[in-house]
Amino acid sequence: MNPQAALLTVAEPYLIQQDWAAYTPEKHAVWAELVSRRMPQLRQHACQEYLDGFEQIGLREDTIPNLAEVNKRLGPRTGWNATPVSGFLPPDAFFEMLAARQFPTTTWLRSRDSLEYTPEPDIFHDVFGHVPMHAHPVFADFLQHYGKVCARLKDKDKLERMGRLFWFTVEFGVIRQNGQVKLYGSGLISSHGESSYVIQGGPEIRDFNLDQVLDQQFLVSEMQKVLYAVDSFDQIYEAAQQAEERLA
Numbered sequence: 001m002n003p004q005a006a007l008l009t010v011a012e013p014y015l016i017q018q019d020w021a022a023y024t025p026e027k028h029a030v031w032a033e034l035v036s037r038r039m040p041q042l043r044q045h046a047c048q049e050y051l052d053g054f055e056q057i058g059l060r061e062d063t064i065p066n067l068a069e070v071n072k073r074l075g076p077r078t079g080w081n082a083t084p085v086s087g088f089l090p091p092d093a094f095f096e097m098l099a100a101r102q103f104p105t106t107t108w109l110r111s112r113d114s115l116e117y118t119p120e121p122d123i124f125h126d127v128f129g130h131v132p133m134h135a136h137p138v139f140a141d142f143l144q145h146y147g148k149v150c151a152r153l154k155d156k157d158k159l160e161r162m163g164r165l166f167w168f169t170v171e172f173g174v175i176r177q178n179g180q181v182k183l184y185g186s187g188l189i190s191s192h193g194e195s196s197y198v199i200q201g202g203p204e205i206r207d208f209n210l211d212q213v214l215d216q217q218f219l220v221s222e223m224q225k226v227l228y229a230v231d232s233f234d235q236i237y238e239a240a241q242q243a244e245e246r247l248a
């Protein structure tokens, strides 16, 4: 276990080891299929930081990532770790981990009959979808700060508002680059259907505005009707700072 994980208290019961040798050839083949289905679209429509992060942390198309290997590359860049957990975490454990630069990462992988969607996150959503962005220094700082702010909040309404900031950045964030809307949120990166909907002009793309985001309701079960585009990742870092001041 990495040394920072030893400092976790609330999240400690959820920490597990990834048994990488236990993945069957069929599981690696499912991973390969998932990655090969996503990459052609992402090479065109993902933000550059995601594509760079994918290379920097050494993700591969043919095998399920070994988290220890990923962390050997990711840790020296930004201090983040993809830390294996047993499943969904309660909010206080989740925020404790983010504040410690530990990203809770599931280790199971969906089966071949549910390639497009799983109700609970799996290693494809968590590692392919999320972790490449953690190699980007500004995004890395933003995510840790977000965790710190939420870990201190006790008010349910304020936490719900912060949940919307997470949703419209980490999960469904888009960024304008070279005159185009590019994807960086993991819910988009890991889903062909959600990404295609955005690329085809489905959602209304608004300029990122913290007050609007904190008030913007969303449905997990439907395609997103509204997304918020930033012009740089500095904007979401500043948003986390401003949200801290507003909700303190």
Ligand SMILES: [Fe+2]
Residues within 6 Å of the ligand: 121, 125, 130, 171, 186, 187
């Ligand atoms: Fe996610």
